[in-house]
Every structure is written in C-alpha cells, then in structure tokens.
Amino acid sequence: MDFLTTLPVPRRVAVAGATGRMGRMLIDALRHAPDCRLAGALAGASAANQDAGAVLGFDSGVKIVSELRAGLADSQVLIDFTRPEATMAQLGVCRELGVQLVIGTTGFDEAQKAAIADAARDIAIVMAPNMGVGVNVTFQLLAMAAKMLSTGHDIEIIEAHHRHKIDAPSGTALKMGEVIAEAMGRDLKDCAVYAREGFTGERDPSTIGFASIRGGDIAGDHTVLFAGAGERIEITHRSAGRASYVQGSLRAVRFLADRKAGLFDMFDVLGLR
Known part of the structure; x- marks a missing residue:
C-alpha cells in the first residue's frame, strides 16, 4: 500500500x-x-x-x-x-x-x-520549433561553431521537409539562424537572406542564407554550411521520423x-x- x-x-x-x-x-x-x-x-x-x-x-x-x-x-x-x-x-x-x-x-x-x-x-x-533532444543539442553545437567562425566563413542553412509542410523556412531552420546570429552578436532580422534569383551580385559575407526543399515524406533534414577559403564545415541533423x-x-x-x-x-x- x-x-x-x-x-x-x-x-x-x-x-x-x-x-x-x-x-x-x-x-x-x-x-x-x-x-x-x-x-x-x-x-x-x-x-x-x-x-x-x-x-x-x-x-x-x-x-x-x-x-x-x-x-x-x-x-x-x-x-x-x-x-x-x-x-x-x-x-x-x-x-x-x-x-x-x-x-x-x-x-x-x-x-x-x-x-x-x-x-x-x-x-x-x-x-519550441523542434522538440527533439538531438536537434536542441545541435543548436548548442551551432552556437559554438558560429563564435569560432564568425569571420571568414559564409553561412548557409539548407532544410528539407515533406510535401505537406505549409511554412518555409522551417521553424527549426529559423531557430538555427537565430542561434547563429546571436552567437555572432547579430540580429537575424538584419542579416537573413531567404531567396536568390536573377542577378544577385556577390554574396554579402555578413548574411545568413536559407534554402528550403519540399518533397515526398522527408521528416526533417537540416544542414548548416560554414564555407571558408579552402574548407567547408557542415553540421547536419536528420530526423528519421516524428x-x-x-x-x-x-x-x-x-x-x-x-x-x-x-x-x-x-x-x-x-x-x-
């Protein structure tokens, strides 16, 4: 009892x-x-x-x-x-x-x-835009990387989701951008680039780019690319399901x-x- x-x-x-x-x-x-x-x-x-x-x-x-x-x-x-x-x-x-x-x-x-x-x-x-434990640990890794790579590396966030998702970029991708921007002392509102088309000119090194892919039954893939001179660092989180x-x-x-x-x-x- x-x-x-x-x-x-x-x-x-x-x-x-x-x-x-x-x-x-x-x-x-x-x-x-x-x-x-x-x-x-x-x-x-x-x-x-x-x-x-x-x-x-x-x-x-x-x-x-x-x-x-x-x-x-x-x-x-x-x-x-x-x-x-x-x-x-x-x-x-x-x-x-x-x-x-x-x-x-x-x-x-x-x-x-x-x-x-x-x-x-x-x-x-x-x-939270993503309730997964692993992706939240990934946010921490991104903050660490952003502090170390705040200059000399271009930052791009690429996300892919299923065909039924109605918003883009994904909430997780936006959170990644916010975490990175904050770590570098910036505001994502001031440095995010969500679309590129036509004659865009050279890339502004202070920006954070986003690309969204929609198709099939992809549960959620997110990659952050830190592209520098002679090297690329990629931090990726993939969800196999919900x-x-x-x-x-x-x-x-x-x-x-x-x-x-x-x-x-x-x-x-x-x-x-």
Whole structure:
C-alpha cells in the first residue's frame, strides 16, 4: 500500500489535432507513459464523438471533440502541433482555464509570438520549433561553431521537409539562424537572406542564407554550411521520423509540472542553458 501511494499522479494531457499524424503518435505515446494520461482530444467537427484511440486500434475512453472548453475541461496541459491560427484560438481558452501549453507549431508572426509571451504571464508554456533532444543539442553545437567562425566563413542553412509542410523556412531552420546570429552578436532580422534569383551580385559575407526543399515524406533534414577559403564545415541533423518530437513533448509536459507561469523552450526543458 505504501508503494502505491508513492506512484506519481499522472499528468492529464490533451492533444490538439488528434486525428493528424503527430496527434495520433502523441495519443499512442500517452497510452504507454506511466506518468501521463490522455484527458482530452481536439479535432474538427467531422471527427467529433469518435474515440481518440479508434484509429490506433484501442479504446482510449476519451472522445474527440471540436469545442475547446469541452476538450480541455479535465486537462492540465495541452500539446499543440497544429497551425498558428488554431494555436491562437486555443491560447485564449488555455489562459482562461489555467491549462498549460506545449507548443510545437511553427510559422507564427511577430504579433502571434507576442500574444503567446503575454499569455505566459498567467500560464506556463513551453514553445519550441523542434522538440527533439538531438536537434536542441545541435543548436548548442551551432552556437559554438558560429563564435569560432564568425569571420571568414559564409553561412548557409539548407532544410528539407515533406510535401505537406505549409511554412518555409522551417521553424527549426529559423531557430538555427537565430542561434547563429546571436552567437555572432547579430540580429537575424538584419542579416537573413531567404531567396536568390536573377542577378544577385556577390554574396554579402555578413548574411545568413536559407534554402528550403519540399518533397515526398522527408521528416526533417537540416544542414548548416560554414564555407571558408579552402574548407567547408557542415553540421547536419536528420530526423528519421516524428518519434523524437513526441518524446521531447512528453519531457516538456513533465517539466511544466511544477511551473505556474512563464515562457520556456527546450533548452530549459533539457537543462542546456
């Protein structure tokens, strides 16, 4: 009996986009996580009232709903990998209900990022363009390389994703650019180049270039090229699938357990600061 009382109370987690690829993987992962349980599933009206585990071949006991308050009524934290407009709709309800957020959605504009930061005054939020542990370690390696190669090397970021991705460059690529720019004492807004076409002239050595590839089912490849005179250094991270994002999201859920408010990222979750 004493052993039973020491078991952690599972965190009650809702999943946005429950019928999507990430949503299904999150629901399956929650099924096997001893310290978390599925408490809500959000999706469009066409999927409402279906069991959230039906497509995965099990009965979760949680019905998919389209109404936000109903889906969050029994939840402590919402995991969101949807689209910016859906995230913003969920943000206000989460703030009102005191539900924490783990945001893996990308493509936010500056006003939307500001709204998320404002909501974090009342609820705890983890927001990261990539929840994977490995890619966040890669960010640290890029910062180290950028400090050492801040002069004499041209920097290009090349990313590739599946044909269904709707934003470019990817949130991970932009984060890489931000990390590199910060390490060199620059602001990415002032030095990023997102497109080249026609007569461009010589490359400005102070810029950070981006190139995006879309096709097939590529989960996510990112390479940062530091091209100098007589040498090239490439730092690459490749995702074989979304499993790393799922496990990182659950780590973020656990990290938020004793946080009342604040905006955090995966560096905070993984203790990389």
